[in-house]
Amino acid sequence: MPTVKETMKRLAIAFTARDIMIPRRELVCAESESEAEVVSQTNPDFSIIPIRRKGKVGGYFERDTHSVKEIALSDLISDGTSLLNLVDIFKDRQFCFILSHRQIAGYVHFSDLNHHLVKLTFYVILEALERKLLNSIQREDDADYLHRNLDPRRFEQIAKQYKRHGDAARNLFNYLNISDILQLAVKANKVRMDSETIRAAKRFRDGAAHPSLNLVANYHEVKKLVTVKRECLRILGRA
Numbered sequence: 001m002p003t004v005k006e007t008m009k010r011l012a013i014a015f016t017a018r019d020i021m022i023p024r025r026e027l028v029c030a031e032s033e034s035e036a037e038v039v040s041q042t043n044p045d046f047s048i049i050p051i052r053r054k055g056k057v058g059g060y061f062e063r064d065t066h067s068v069k070e071i072a073l074s075d076l077i078s079d080g081t082s083l084l085n086l087v088d089i090f091k092d093r094q095f096c097f098i099l100s101h102r103q104i105a106g107y108v109h110f111s112d113l114n115h116h117l118v119k120l121t122f123y124v125i126l127e128a129l130e131r132k133l134l135n136s137i138q139r140e141d142d143a144d145y146l147h148r149n150l151d152p153r154r155f156e157q158i159a160k161q162y163k164r165h166g167d168a169a170r171n172l173f174n175y176l177n178i179s180d181i182l183q184l185a186v187k188a189n190k191v192r193m194d195s196e197t198i199r200a201a202k203r204f205r206d207g208a209a210h211p212s213l214n215l216v217a218n219y220h221e222v223k224k225l226v227t228v229k230r231e232c233l234r235i236l237g238r239a
Contacts (some may be wrong), residue, residue, distance in 0.1 A: 036061030
């Protein structure tokens with residue numbers, strides 16, 4: 001069975017910006033600077049309208065500032081950029097153009113972090129974290145331990161779930177979510193993590209696991225995702 005470290009390495013090279021970008025042929029473009037604002041008005045969901053000159057994308061119209069900019073080196077990333085690294089890139093900017101073979105091959109926006117491949121990547125990371133920490137806190141006296149260390153209302157919820165399943169329920173630890181596990185691990189001095197990051201980890205775990213939910217609902221959540229990723233890899237790196 002591959003180790004957590006080996007799995008992380010595979011994830012880092014398996015899925016890249018190329019897999020989630022909008023290809024150049026599918027971009028809604030303007031053919032001139034004057035046309036770009038009109039195209040932007042008719043496509044209100046797009047914050048950026050690329051400008052194509054003589055068949056090549058060289059600039060873009062920015063809806064929020066109503067300005068035209070040339071594509072700079074800082075706007076470009078390689079098509080081989082891993083999805084894990086892409087998250088860090090989006091911490092400082094909301095979009096990038098994808099460079100492949102010295103030409104622009106596509107475009108990626110922070111909202112593309114809701115792509116199923118990104119969600120799969122974070123599901124694997126968060127599930128690995130959950131499994132590692134659960135193994136570190138599990139005990140035979142599950143009822144007494146959880147009763148002492150969980151919020152009383154949360155313990156009551158878990159106990160009711162456990163009772164409903166009867167003989168099919170193995171132990172109370174099976175009913176913990178990632179937030180419960182992280183809080184218990186912090187209390188047991190197994191890890192260090194603040195309450196805001198724990199809440200964010202629970203939110204991203206739910207978003208990664210459910211097809212109908214987004215991983216990030218807005219740009220503000222990208223920075224939280226960066227923090228959760230960093231903390232997960234820090235803890236898993238000690239495995």
